[in-house]
Amino acid sequence: xxxxxxxxxxxxxxxxxxxxxxxxxxxxxxxxxxxxxxxxxxxxxxxxxxxxxxxxxxxxxxxxxxxxxxxxxxxxxxxxxxxxxxxxxxxxxxxxxxxxxxxxxxxxxxxxxxxxxxxxxxxxxxxxxxxxxxxxxxxxxxxxxxxxxxxxxxxxxxxxxxxxxxxxxxxxxxxxxxxxxxxxxxxxxxxxxxxxxxxxxxxxxxxxxxxxxxxxxxxxxxxxxxxxxxxxxxxxxxxxxxxxxxxxxxxxxxxxxxxxxxxxxxxxxxxxxxxxxxxxxxxxxxxxxxxxxxxxxxxxxxxxxxxxxxxxxxxxxxxxxxxxxxxxxxxxxxxxxxxxxxxxxxxxxxxxxxxxxxxxxxxxxxxxxxxxxxxxxxxxxxxxxxxxxxxxxxxxxxxxxxxxxxx
Amino acid sequence: xxxxxxxxxxxxxxxxxxxxxxxxxxxxxxxxxxxxxxxxxxxxxxxxxxxxxxxxxxxxxxxxxxxxxxxxxxxxxxxxxxxxxxxxxxxxxxxxxxxxxxxxxxxxxxxxxxxxxxxxxxxxxxxxxxxxxxxxxxxxxxxxxxxxxxxxxxxxxxxxxxxxxxxxxxxxxxxxxxxxxxxxxxxxxxxxxxxxxxxxxxxxxxxxxxxxxxxxxxxxxxxxxxxxxxxxxxxxxxxxxxxxxxxxxxxxxxxxxxxxxxxxxxxxxxxxxxxxxxxxxxxxxx
Numbered sequence: 001x002x003x004x005x006x007x008x009x010x011x012x013x014x015x016x017x018x019x020x021x022x023x024x025x026x027x028x029x030x031x032x033x034x035x036x037x038x039x040x041x042x043x044x045x046x047x048x049x050x051x052x053x054x055x056x057x058x059x060x061x062x063x064x065x066x067x068x069x070x071x072x073x074x075x076x077x078x079x080x081x082x083x084x085x086x087x088x089x090x091x092x093x094x095x096x097x098x099x100x101x102x103x104x105x106x107x108x109x110x111x112x113x114x115x116x117x118x119x120x121x122x123x124x125x126x127x128x129x130x131x132x133x134x135x136x137x138x139x140x141x142x143x144x145x146x147x148x149x150x151x152x153x154x155x156x157x158x159x160x161x162x163x164x165x166x167x168x169x170x171x172x173x174x175x176x177x178x179x180x181x182x183x184x185x186x187x188x189x190x191x192x193x194x195x196x197x198x199x200x201x202x203x204x205x206x207x208x209x210x211x212x213x214x215x216x217x218x219x220x221x222x223x224x225x226x227x228x229x230x231x232x233x234x235x236x237x238x239x240x241x242x243x244x245x246x247x248x249x250x251x252x253x254x255x256x257x258x259x260x261x262x263x264x265x266x267x268x269x270x271x272x273x274x275x276x277x278x279x280x281x282x283x284x285x286x287x288x289x290x291x292x293x294x295x296x297x298x299x300x301x302x303x304x305x306x307x308x309x310x311x312x313x314x315x316x317x318x319x320x321x322x323x324x325x326x327x328x329x330x331x332x333x334x335x336x337x338x339x340x341x342x343x344x345x346x347x348x349x350x351x352x353x354x355x356x357x358x359x360x361x362x363x364x365x366x367x368x369x370x371x372x373x374x375x376x377x378x379x380x381x382x383x384x385x386x387x388x389x390x391x392x393x394x395x396x397x398x399x400x401x402x403x404x405x406x407x
Numbered sequence: 408x409x410x411x412x413x414x415x416x417x418x419x420x421x422x423x424x425x426x427x428x429x430x431x432x433x434x435x436x437x438x439x440x441x442x443x444x445x446x447x448x449x450x451x452x453x454x455x456x457x458x459x460x461x462x463x464x465x466x467x468x469x470x471x472x473x474x475x476x477x478x479x480x481x482x483x484x485x486x487x488x489x490x491x492x493x494x495x496x497x498x499x500x501x502x503x504x505x506x507x508x509x510x511x512x513x514x515x516x517x518x519x520x521x522x523x524x525x526x527x528x529x530x531x532x533x534x535x536x537x538x539x540x541x542x543x544x545x546x547x548x549x550x551x552x553x554x555x556x557x558x559x560x561x562x563x564x565x566x567x568x569x570x571x572x573x574x575x576x577x578x579x580x581x582x583x584x585x586x587x588x589x590x591x592x593x594x595x596x597x598x599x600x601x602x603x604x605x606x607x608x609x610x611x612x613x614x615x616x617x618x619x620x621x622x623x624x625x626x627x628x629x630x631x632x633x634x635x636x637x638x639x640x641x642x643x644x645x646x647x648x649x650x651x652x653x654x655x656x657x658x659x660x661x662x663x664x665x666x667x668x669x670x671x672x673x674x675x676x677x678x679x680x681x682x683x684x685x686x687x688x689x690x691x692x693x
Contacts, residue, residue, distance in 0.1 A: 193640030241552050242526075
């Protein structure tokens with residue numbers, strides 16, 4: 001009798017783990033019914049004002065194609081973990097937003113469907129952002145707007161010193177040196193030991209003709225030399241090795257940096273400190289004849305493979321709507337980002353003149369994964385490691401890349 | 408049979424929440440476990456390839472050394488300061504109780520909050536600590552920006568975080584020592600330091616061994632403080648085995664390599680756990 005009771009208990013307990021694993025987090029949409037009236041969406045716009053801006057656009061588009069949305073927002077750093085967890089429990093959303101450098105990694109797992117399956121047109125999109133959304137010749141993700149990096153400068157500080165914003169690396173060094181006084185540094189940038197530090201290095205690497213496929217080139221060493229010179233001469237704080245881009249923005253907004261390398265997504269925050277007047281120019285060039293080339297930032301929207309064809313088709317329609325011309329312009333205007341269709345650039349700049357430099361910068365911008373694809377994270381790790389070695393005086397710029405490659 | 412039933416809940420709990428992750432971690436470290444695995448469910452067996460990757464990585468040596476230094480430095484600092492404070496609070500004095508509870512504050516604060524606060528305290532240019540030192544005419548210290556200082560800085564912050572734990576346990580242990588012992592000792596001329604060495608420490612031994620072993624195991628796996636302060640930088644100077652495990656798993660998505668790192672960490676912890684069991688058994692035998 002007792003043994004029987006024990007067996008029942010054990011059997012009950014044995015079921016517990018399955019019950020636990022079945023409790024996966026929500027947002028699933030793989031019911032095999034043909035009902036496609038609701039779509040689940042996941043994105044990482046979990047902060048205001050972006051959360052509401054994106055939410056309104058999603059709702060408008062949903063109404064247009066006749067579906068209702070169940071939207072979930074997660075913090076940026078948790079998104080990929082969430083996607084992986086959902087893919088193993090087969091509960092991927094119908095529409096998934098990804099940061100553009102992650103797209104190829106996720107596409108390579110086979111979890112996304114190519115947008116050409118649904119006849120989504122990729123006509124008129126800038127080449128760089130299409131490259132980021134492409135894996136093995138198929139486009140998996142499209143972005144309504146993008147961002148990039150440029151040089152912000154404090155107009156009042158420069159005017160008081162009788163200086164104009166720098167256009168070359170030499171000018172950047174002299175201007176930054178001239179503007180360094182007391183607790184105010186000439187320039188701030190992020191050289192932190194994360195992908196953010198690598199992303200901030202790319203404009204200098206690429207503008208100088210360097211390339212992530214060959215980091216041992218003289219062009220790469222020169223770009224690192226520039227950052228190293230700025231820190232060693234005291235024109236930039238030694239703390240840059242510990243600053244994220246929002247730390248950089250805080251320094252600039254507090255008047256502790258006369259110039260900064262940063263992106264337009266900081267503009268809403270900068271507008272909250274109206275006493276800091278700022279302007280933007282493109283990233284300075286090293287030698288005459290060079291073109292400023294910066295990396296493309298921004299998020300692409302994708303259709304995960306959920307096994308529900310009707311819903312996947314609807315999801316593709318939704319993406320078509322949120323990347324349409326009108327939506328691109330309205331999103332760009334509200335979020336201080338840049339439309340992905342170059343044809344809209346002129347119209348956009350006429351609406352938001354402060355975005356002129358960034359819009360020009362985007363015309364020549366490249367994606368991080370365009371050349372290396374899923375090997376980009378490896379290169380990104382080498383880049384930030386080299387930056388850290390050089391800026392802390394552990395190695396010369398040239399040796400830093402060699403050392404970083406050994407890691 | 409009924410006896411077994413009483414054990415069942417605990418046994419099931421351990422198997423589910425302890426056994427499963429440990430076994431999963433072991434198998435994962437023998438597989439090529441990447442982002443693809445989550446979609447396809449396929450994780451090819453690769454034998455000890457992940458361990459080879461870990462052991463041949465140029466970061467393994469420094470990370471291992473940093474883990475040892477970080478643990479040793481933190482434990483010594485936490486324990487010495489914790490014991491001093493606990494002894495101090497043994498005396499009855501006005502507001503003693505309130506002060507003792509205030510001491511627990513670092514323990515109650517979320518690490519994410521305290522590490523952000525410490526980051527601004529330790530800031531090289533405008534940080535309060537360097538301003539304070541500047542008042543004495545000292546040059547600003549590159550707390551978090553110099554590879555030779557950063558490890559010391561994260562150890563200092565971890566000591567600050569760990570003091571309450573040490574004080575709480577040691578204070579409890581001190582309360583257990585009968586007052587008569589000190590009275591008898593005083594008659595024999597043992598006061599002050601003498602009393603501390605010959606009465607307090609021997610009687611605290613069992614508590615000390617618990618505090619030290621738990622402290623070591625906790626400190627070995629510290630991750631959030633380092634991520635919050637330096638993210639393993641500058642120039643990899645604050646990389647530890649725990650940070651490597653996290654970065655390989657959740658930054659590079661090399662879950663096999665990440666779990667190999669954490670298994671090495673578990674192995675190191677096990678050594679201390681065995682020492683702990685040994686010490687305790689001896690205490691019981693006595």
